[in-house]
Amino acid sequence: MRLSKRGEYGLRAMILMATPTEDGHPPIVQIKEISQREKIPAKFLEQILLALKNAGMLHSKMGVGGGYYLARPAKEITLGQIVRVLDGPLAPVKCVSQMAYEPCGCPDEETCGLRLVMSDVRNAISALLDGTSLADVNNRVDKVREMLKT
Amino acid sequence: MRLSKRGEYGLRAMILMATPTEDGHPPIVQIKEISQREKIPAKFLEQILLALKNAGMLHSKMGVGGGYYLARPAKEITLGQIVRVLDGPLAPVKCVSQMAYEPCGCPDEETCGLRLVMSDVRNAISALLDGTSLADVNNRVDKVREMLKT
DNA sequence: ATAAAGTCTATAATTTAAGTATACTTTTGA
DNA sequence: TCAAAAGTATACTTAAATTATAGACTTTAT
Numbered sequence: 001m002r003l004s005k006r007g008e009y010g011l012r013a014m015i016l017m018a019t020p021t022e023d024g025h026p027p028i029v030q031i032k033e034i035s036q037r038e039k040i041p042a043k044f045l046e047q048i049l050l051a052l053k054n055a056g057m058l059h060s061k062m063g064v065g066g067g068y069y070l071a072r073p074a075k076e077i078t079l080g081q082i083v084r085v086l087d088g089p090l091a092p093v094k095c096v097s098q099m100a101y102e103p104c105g106c107p108d109e110e111t112c113g114l115r116l117v118m119s120d121v122r123n124a125i126s127a128l129l130d131g132t133s134l135a136d137v138n139n140r141v142d143k144v145r146e147m148l149k150t
Numbered sequence: 151m152r153l154s155k156r157g158e159y160g161l162r163a164m165i166l167m168a169t170p171t172e173d174g175h176p177p178i179v180q181i182k183e184i185s186q187r188e189k190i191p192a193k194f195l196e197q198i199l200l201a202l203k204n205a206g207m208l209h210s211k212m213g214v215g216g217g218y219y220l221a222r223p224a225k226e227i228t229l230g231q232i233v234r235v236l237d238g239p240l241a242p243v244k245c246v247s248q249m250a251y252e253p254c255g256c257p258d259e260e261t262c263g264l265r266l267v268m269s270d271v272r273n274a275i276s277a278l279l280d281g282t283s284l285a286d287v288n289n290r291v292d293k294v295r296e297m298l299k300t
Numbered sequence: 301a302t303a304a305a306g307t308c309t310a311t312a313a314t315t316t317a318a319g320t321a322t323a324c325t326t327t328t329g330a
Numbered sequence: 331t332c333a334a335a336a337g338t339a340t341a342c343t344t345a346a347a348t349t350a351t352a353g354a355c356t357t358t359a360t
Contacts, residue, residue: 001241001242004349015263043352050308064304088152113290117278124274148260155317155319180336182336191318191320193320200338212336214327215336
C-alpha cells in the first residue's frame with residue numbers, strides 16, 4: 001500500500017506551494033527552490049510539476065522571475081486529486097476503483113469477500129485524501145506549531 | 151496505493167481456506183484446487199502459500215491427501231497480518247509505519263504536513279485490515295448471499 | 301544579448317512484480 | 331516396496347514500472 005516517490009514528491013511540492021505568504025497572492029516558486037528545500041532531484045521534480053501543470057493544478061511563468069504557482073486556491077485542491085494524477089487510482093484493487101474500474105476476475109463480484117473489504121478500504125482512503133485540501137494540511141501544521149510553542 | 155498480485159492472491163487463498171465446512175475442522179486444501187478455483191498460476195501460488203506457512207499462518211501436510219490448512223481459527227487471522235507478510239507494511243510512507251519505521255527525510259517530522267495526513271491514512275487502513283478477520287469476511291459474504299436470495 | 305527560468309522528449313539505471321523451472325522430500329496406499 | 335500425490339526450496343527469467351538523468355529548446359526580464 002505504498003505511495004510512490006513521484007506521488008510523495010508531488011504532494012510535498014504542492015503543500016510547499018500552498019504555504020501562505022504575507023500578501024494574499026499565491027506564491028510563485030522555482031523548481032530549484034523546491035528541489036533544495038525538500039531535497040528532491042531537480043530533474044525528477046521537473047517532470048512531476050509538468051504533469052501537475054498539464055492536469056490543470058499548476059500554472060507557470062517562464063523566464064527570469066518565473067516559476068510555478070497554484071492554479072486554484074489551496075482550499076480547492078485536494079490531496080486525492082494530486083495523488084490520482086501522479087500515482088493513479090486510490091483503490092487497492094481495480095475492481096473497487098471509482099475512477100478506473102476493471103473486473104478483477106472473481107466468479108461473482110457481488111459475493112467476493114476480498115472486494116467487499118477492499119471497497120471499504122478504498123472509501124476510507126478516499127474520504128481522507130479527497131476530504132483534505134492543501135489549505136487543510138497547512139492549517140493543521142500551523143496548529144501543531146502552536147501546540148509545540150507552549 | 152495498490153495491492154500486489156501476490157497480496158491479492160494470498161488473501162483470496164486464505165479467504166477460501168477459511169470457508170467453513172460441515173464438520174468444524176479447518177478444511178485441508180490443495181494448491182491445485184485453490185489455483186483452479188481462483189484462477190491463480192499454481193507455481194506462483196505455491197510460493198505465496200509457502201511464505202504464509204513460514205510466517206506461521208498456515209500448516210501443511212505432505213504426501214497423498216495432503217494440502218494446506220489454517221494454523222489458527224479463522225477469527226484469529228486478520229487481513230492485516232496477511233498483507234504485511236506478502237506486501238510489507240500498510241503505511242503509504244515509511245515514516246508513519248508502525249512495523250517498519252524509517253525517517254522520510256523531511257527537516258522536521260513533527261511539523262511535516264504530509265506525515266500528519268499519511269499517518270491518518272495508515273491508521274484508517276490498519277483499522278479496517280487489522281480489524282477484519284477471515285471469519286468476518288466469510289460472515290459478510292454469507293450476509294450478502296442472504297440478501298440476494300430474497 | 302544574456303541569463304534565468306520553464307518545456308519537452310529521450311534514455312539509462314534500478315528495482316519490483318510476476319511467473320517458470322527444476323530437483324528434492326514426505327506420505328499414503330496399492 | 332514402490333509409484334503417485336502432495337508440499338519444499340531455490341534459482342532463474344522476463345517484463346514492467348519506478349526513479350532518475352541528459353540535452354536541446356523556448357520564453358521572458360533586464
